[in-house]
Structure formats: structure tokens, C-alpha cells
Amino acid sequence: MLQIDTWKRVLILMVVTFGVVFSAPNLFYDRVERHKDAVIEIEREGETEARLAAQSAWPDWLPATIVNLGLDLRGGAHLLAEVEVEDVYDARLEAMWPEVRDTLRPLRDTVGTIRLRDNTPGELRVRIGNPDNMGAALSAVRELAQPVASVAAAGATDIDVTGEGDELVVRLSEAEQRATDDRTVRQALEIIRRRIDEVGTREPTIQRQGADRILIQVPGIGSAAELKEIIGTTAQLTFQPVVGRASEGDEPGLGNEIVPSLDEEGVFYELERAPVVTGEELVDAQPAFDQNGRPAVNFRFNTSGARSFGDYTAENIGNPFAIVLDDEVISAPVIQSHIPGGSGIITGNFTVEESTQLAVLLRAGALPAGLIFLEERTIGPELGQDSIEAGKVATMVAFAMVLVFMFAAYGLFGLFANVALILNVAMLFAVLSVIGATLTLPGIAGIVLTVGMAVDANVLIFERIREELKTAKGPARAIERGYEKALSAIVDANITTMITAIILFAMGSGPVRGFAITLGVGIVTSVFTAIYVTRLFVTMWFERKRPKTLTV
Structure with a gap:
């Protein structure tokens, strides 16, 4: 018999309600955004009339979750920076000199005088007065070696100590250089993230690319030059x-x-x-x-x-x-x-703005190495707005054509599918809003693709129902068998697409990941609405009308 248990109906309706409620704030994007900004400013700096007015733009008892707009939609700044990891080698070796000096001092009667030489890049050179006893100096300094803090370099030490004539030379080992490179880039990534977060920008994209490069995209910021001022200063305080x-x-x-x-x-x-x-x-x-x-x-x-x-x-x-x-x-x-x-206190000829900026940089920490900016772009808000409008038009045209086709091809059942399709998009936006996803132009393409895939699942179901109606088993049995037989085809098609989305997310970056996220979430919501929501609509209609014959 065509029936759905009461607890299943309640669960389906709860999920649908969640989608509608949590996607609704996106229809009032500017108001919700002003409300959220005002709440943050009040927490940080206190209440003012303007902030309280902005906070009241959206009721506190309603969800304030919205989809974040990416760089290509909001406008902002894009930078690709390379970390000069070699800078850290010299700083590390310079810092070792006091330790090397203190280690050799008790051996002065053996090795003679100890003098620091002008160091070549990547080396610490110490001249000793009695090179005949270089072996004793080497043994003592080698005791300073520590294991490399890396799983990939188990058993290796961090320094190589050699003798060249009357000079003792200390270098970082290759294993330590690789581990240092990785730590330096990770540290630079975290410090850049903290600096940008201190300024209060929305949903920046900060991620590692390759061995020593960092991609930085910050929507809503004025220019690439402004972004470079925030993150480009090393702020190394000593x-x-x-x-x-x-x-x-x-x-x-x-x-x-x-x-x-x-x-x-x-x-x-x-x-x-x-x-x-x-x-x-x-x-x-x-x-x-x-x-x-x-x-x-x-x-x-x-x-x-x-x-x-x-x-x-x-x-x-x-x-x-x-x-x-x-x-x-x-x-x-x-x-x-x-x-x-x-x-203590740092004084100087600062302006109020300069002292505030310096405090931000010091709180965020010093960059461990310099940055070389290989690529920089500024995307204006006008271009972003054009992208939003183009995306809206594309989505609405695709949506309207699908709705007309479904109603023309399947009548009342097509109408059920159209309502489920609208709920599907609402649920998709609700999930993206709750998880804090960033919507980009490729993400809009993923939404349009989701609309087509959701309809495809309903087409499979309705065509199976048509075939079952020809066997004269009755409308209820035909609907039930149609959903059962179409299920395997729907699941198989969506699993293969989900695998593609997972691969895109794992291997891609930036906009590609945005497309993968919207596609993956869209697959889940599409399967849910096609299998459960439309079936609930059909079941409720059938229980009310009890038709003897059925035409799809």
C-alpha cells in the first residue's frame, strides 16, 4: 500500500521547515549583514545609536545565517605570495652563536681563542686559535645537535658541524631545512590569518599553494595595496x-x-x-x-x-x-x-592610526620570513555586482524553464515536483548558510546543475510510474512500484556525481572547491526532495482524492 509512517512524515516536514527558515535570511541579505556587523561592533567597542539601529534591522529571534559571497561576487583583493624561507636559516644560525660560544669557552685552553667570523649565507663560522685541536671543538659543538622535529626525518639531527682549516662551520642539515620550510610556511599562514581576522574582514580565503606559496583572497576590502599593507609588514619587534x-x-x-x-x-x-x-x-x-x-x-x-x-x-x-x-x-x-x-610602553612619533595598526601587527605576531607578492588583483564591487546579477538571471531562467517543462510534461505530478524543487533550493541555501560556505560564480553554476539533477530524479520516478500504470495494477501500486524501481537508478547516478564532487574538493582550490561544495550539498538535497518530499506530496494527495484511475 502507498503509505508513509507518521514519524517519517513529521521528520520530513521538520527538515523542510529547517530549509525554509534558515534560507530565508538570504532574501534580506543587506539587512542581515548590517545586523551581524553591528552585533560584532557592539561586542568589541560598545553601543552607539547607529549600531543599535543597524542591529535592529533584523530580529534577534530569527536565524541570521547567510551565504558568504566570494571574491568574484562581492569584489575585493587577491594576492599570491611566496615565503622567503631561506631568511629563517640565517636568523636561526645567528641565534646559535651565543650557545656555541658558551660551549667552547670551557675549552679555551685546548682550542685557543674563539672569534665569530663574518658569516656567509646559511653558515655560522667560528675561528679558533688552535686548529690542531679542531676535533675537540667539533665534538663539543656537535653535542648541541637536536633531533629534527619531523616524522619524515626520524633519526636526523638539526645541524651539521664541520671544520675548514681554522674555522668551525655550522650549517642546518637538509632534513632540518625541509622541516623549517614547512614550519615557516605554516606559521606565516597562521599569522596572515590572524592579521586579517584582526581587521574584521568577512570570510577570507587563505590557503597554502605548493611548497612555499600562500593564496590570499579577501572579499570586501578596498584594494590589493590595502591588503598588502595589512599582511606585508613583517612587524618583527626586538x-x-x-x-x-x-x-x-x-x-x-x-x-x-x-x-x-x-x-x-x-x-x-x-x-x-x-x-x-x-x-x-x-x-x-x-x-x-x-x-x-x-x-x-x-x-x-x-x-x-x-x-x-x-x-x-x-x-x-x-x-x-x-x-x-x-x-x-x-x-x-x-x-x-x-x-x-x-x-612596558612603546613611544614614538605615531599618529593614533599608526599606533592602532602597530598594536594589531604586534598582537598578530611577526612573520617568520619576508613575502614576495607574485600576483595581485583588485576586483571592484561593480564587477562583483554584475556577476551577481548575471548569476541571478541564469538561475532564474533555468529555474523557470524547468518549472514550465515539468508542469507541461507531467501535469499535477509535475506541480508536486516543482514545489519540491523550490524547497530543494531553499534547503541547499540553508545548508550552505549554516556551514558558512562561500558562494562564488562556479558555486552558482553548481546550483544551476543541482536544479537539473533534481528534476532528472523526478523524471525517472514519473516515467517508472507511467510504465507501472500500463500493467493495470492500480494507481496506488503503480506509484509505490515506480518509486521503488527508480530508486536504484537515482542512487547510482548521484553516487557517481558525488564521487566527482569529492575529487574536485580534494584536488581543487578556491572556486573549484566552491563548485564542489554546492554540487555535493545539492546532490544530498536533491535526492531527499525527489525520494521523500515529492512522495509525501503524492501520498497526501492520493489519501485525500482516492482516484480510481491515474494519468501522469
Whole structure:
């Protein structure tokens, strides 16, 4: 008999209601978007009349889930950046010098004097006074080697130590270089994500491409230049001891460097290259004002940074201490007293906007290496709006033609299929909204394809019912057998398409993934509406009318 259990009917209606309710906010896109932005701003910065008015644009008791519009629909900025992973090798080896020096000091009677040489890229070179005992120096420094933190390099160590004449040479091993490259790109990816999130842009696409490249797409931002300003600054903050004032052409002592002043033109400082504390040990940075009312930045270190900062200030009262940002001294105050607690203030000739931007960059962290921008594009909102309108027209034309065809070909059953098709699109948008998917032009193509596939399932069912009606088994039996026999063909066709969508999602990136997501979700909603929703409509109609004959 043609029947559906009550609990199944309730479940189907609940799923359909979910689709209608959670897709409805997309019909009022601008209002919902203003509401969501206002809620976020109120949480961050407090209430104002304008924000409260924007918040009231959409009722709080209704869902506020909407589909995010991609770069090609909203407009925005696109960048492809390459991470200069080699920069990290030199920084890593420079940081090893104090450790190598302290390891060799107890062996001075054996190896003689210990001097740091001008290092070539990728090497740390140390000259010893007695090269005849190079073996003892090599053995001692090799004890500093650590296992490579990578599963793919089990058993390998992070440094290679060799002797060349009277010089001991330390290099990163190949296994450590590969592991460092991977860590550097991952760290850069996360820091870029944090910096963009700090600015509050909507649904950016930030993903790795290849070994050392990062794709960044941010809808709604003004230009690629604006995006580069947000993510391109390395914001590497260090606190370094000051050796003295210097001139531009001066040669720094071994282990030192000449760094220009940011605010004082023509002024240079000679600093010890090894920092006391770095920006990596910062846990917070906030824009503020100094005691004279000028814009500044308050900062706070973590436990280890606070200890190092406090110990150094206690031991160096009366000496200058340089705060260096991106290889420029922004301040070189004299330490007046011990500074416990690990907090302080960065002052300089900042504007309020510059101090706010600096605080954002410091909170997000320093990029581990420089970026080279290989590709940049700005997509204007007008072009995005044109894409939206074109997508709307394409979808509506396809939708209208399908609805007319189904009603003309199958009459009342075609009308049931049309209602289910509308619900199918509603459920598709509901799922995309809830999971936070980003809709792009290829995604719109996936929706149009979903419409065709949903109709295809209904066509299979209705044609099977037609065939069953010819056997004169009665309308109820014909409808039941039609759904049963069409099920295998529908499932087989949609499984193969789902496999394609999964492969596209796994192998593709950006817009290709967007197409795969809409196609995959559309397959699930299409099968549900074709098998369950239209069957529920047909069953409810049949129970009410009880026709003796049936024409499809």
C-alpha cells in the first residue's frame, strides 16, 4: 500500500521547515549583514545609536545565517605570495652563536681563542686559535645537535658541524631545512590569518599553494595595496642592547649591527645582534597614550619574556636599550630602574592610526620570513555586482524553464515536483548558510546543475510510474512500484556525481572547491526532495482524492 509512517512524515516536514527558515535570511541579505556587523561592533567597542539601529534591522529571534559571497561576487583583493624561507636559516644560525660560544669557552685552553667570523649565507663560522685541536671543538659543538622535529626525518639531527682549516662551520642539515620550510610556511599562514581576522574582514580565503606559496583572497576590502599593507609588514619587534651611536658607513663589531633610527634622520645605533627579548614573547599589545598624551603602544610579555626583560633591566640601569621594529630603532630609552612584570610602553612619533595598526601587527605576531607578492588583483564591487546579477538571471531562467517543462510534461505530478524543487533550493541555501560556505560564480553554476539533477530524479520516478500504470495494477501500486524501481537508478547516478564532487574538493582550490561544495550539498538535497518530499506530496494527495484511475 502507498503509505508513509507518521514519524517519517513529521521528520520530513521538520527538515523542510529547517530549509525554509534558515534560507530565508538570504532574501534580506543587506539587512542581515548590517545586523551581524553591528552585533560584532557592539561586542568589541560598545553601543552607539547607529549600531543599535543597524542591529535592529533584523530580529534577534530569527536565524541570521547567510551565504558568504566570494571574491568574484562581492569584489575585493587577491594576492599570491611566496615565503622567503631561506631568511629563517640565517636568523636561526645567528641565534646559535651565543650557545656555541658558551660551549667552547670551557675549552679555551685546548682550542685557543674563539672569534665569530663574518658569516656567509646559511653558515655560522667560528675561528679558533688552535686548529690542531679542531676535533675537540667539533665534538663539543656537535653535542648541541637536536633531533629534527619531523616524522619524515626520524633519526636526523638539526645541524651539521664541520671544520675548514681554522674555522668551525655550522650549517642546518637538509632534513632540518625541509622541516623549517614547512614550519615557516605554516606559521606565516597562521599569522596572515590572524592579521586579517584582526581587521574584521568577512570570510577570507587563505590557503597554502605548493611548497612555499600562500593564496590570499579577501572579499570586501578596498584594494590589493590595502591588503598588502595589512599582511606585508613583517612587524618583527626586538629589544636589543645598545653599544653606542654610529654613522651610516661605520663597520659594526663582531656580533653587532648598525641600525638606523626611525624618527631621527641620519642617526644610527650600533646594537648587539642577539636580542634580549623578541616580539614572539609578546602576549598582548594595545594602542594607548603616553604621559604627555601622545599615541603609544602598551605591551606585555609572557612569563619567559618577562623574566628576561626584568633581569636585563635590573643589571643595566643607566644604559640605553633599543626597541627595534623591522630593522629600525623606534625608541632607545635609558633604563632608569628595574622593570618587573614584563610590561612596558612603546613611544614614538605615531599618529593614533599608526599606533592602532602597530598594536594589531604586534598582537598578530611577526612573520617568520619576508613575502614576495607574485600576483595581485583588485576586483571592484561593480564587477562583483554584475556577476551577481548575471548569476541571478541564469538561475532564474533555468529555474523557470524547468518549472514550465515539468508542469507541461507531467501535469499535477509535475506541480508536486516543482514545489519540491523550490524547497530543494531553499534547503541547499540553508545548508550552505549554516556551514558558512562561500558562494562564488562556479558555486552558482553548481546550483544551476543541482536544479537539473533534481528534476532528472523526478523524471525517472514519473516515467517508472507511467510504465507501472500500463500493467493495470492500480494507481496506488503503480506509484509505490515506480518509486521503488527508480530508486536504484537515482542512487547510482548521484553516487557517481558525488564521487566527482569529492575529487574536485580534494584536488581543487578556491572556486573549484566552491563548485564542489554546492554540487555535493545539492546532490544530498536533491535526492531527499525527489525520494521523500515529492512522495509525501503524492501520498497526501492520493489519501485525500482516492482516484480510481491515474494519468501522469
